[in-house]
Amino acid sequence: MRLKSNNFWFAALGMVLLISVIINLLLMQPPAEWVRIYQNNVLIERVDLSAVSEPFTIIAQSDLSTNVILVERGRIKMLSADCPDGTCVRQGWSNNNARPIVCLPHRIVIQFENASLSEVDAVIASIEIELQAILWGNFRCVFR
Numbered sequence: 001m002r003l004k005s006n007n008f009w010f011a012a013l014g015m016v017l018l019i020s021v022i023i024n025l026l027l028m029q030p031p032a033e034w035v036r037i038y039q040n041n042v043l044i045e046r047v048d049l050s051a052v053s054e055p056f057t058i059i060a061q062s063d064l065s066t067n068v069i070l071v072e073r074g075r076i077k078m079l080s081a082d083c084p085d086g087t088c089v090r091q092g093w094s095n096n097n098a099r100p101i102v103c104l105p106h107r108i109v110i111q112f113e114n115a116s117l118s119e120v121d122a123v124i125a126s127i128e129i130e131l132q133a134i135l136w137g138n139f140r141c142v143f144r
Contacts, residue, residue: 035049035076035112038109038110039062040062044060049074049095057070058071060106065082067082068081074095076101077089077091077094078101078103081106083103083106084105087104088102094110095112096112
């Protein structure tokens with residue numbers, strides 16, 4: 001009787017592992033070649049990640065904020081930011097749209113372009129950026 005119980009748990013564990021692998025494969029996106037950096041919904045930089053030969057930094061600066069973005073071949077990250085929470089810095093490296101980098105206090109969005117990005121996806125992405133800006137504006141008004 002105990003042997004049948006162990007077999008059941010091994011089969012259940014195997015199914016869970018198989019389902020998690022399938023989900024990961026379905027959700028994985030290929031690395032993006034181009035990245036767009038927005039500040040206050042304005043495109044400030046567009047970089048071809050596949051053409052980067054040497055790492056370099058981009059400084060996104062406004063009257064009240066400074067963000068430093070590190071670009072390497074095939075990936076990008078927020079190196080430093082003087083925002084209060086630092087969430088954008090803790091996000092680490094990203095190389096596809098599954099993990100866009102967003103600094104809400106400074107209204108910076110690092111968005112990836114994929115060759116397979118359709119018109120509908122582009123419209124939805126721009127709507128998401130607008131919604132983030134609207135929500136952040138409302139959030140700031142509540143705490144002023």
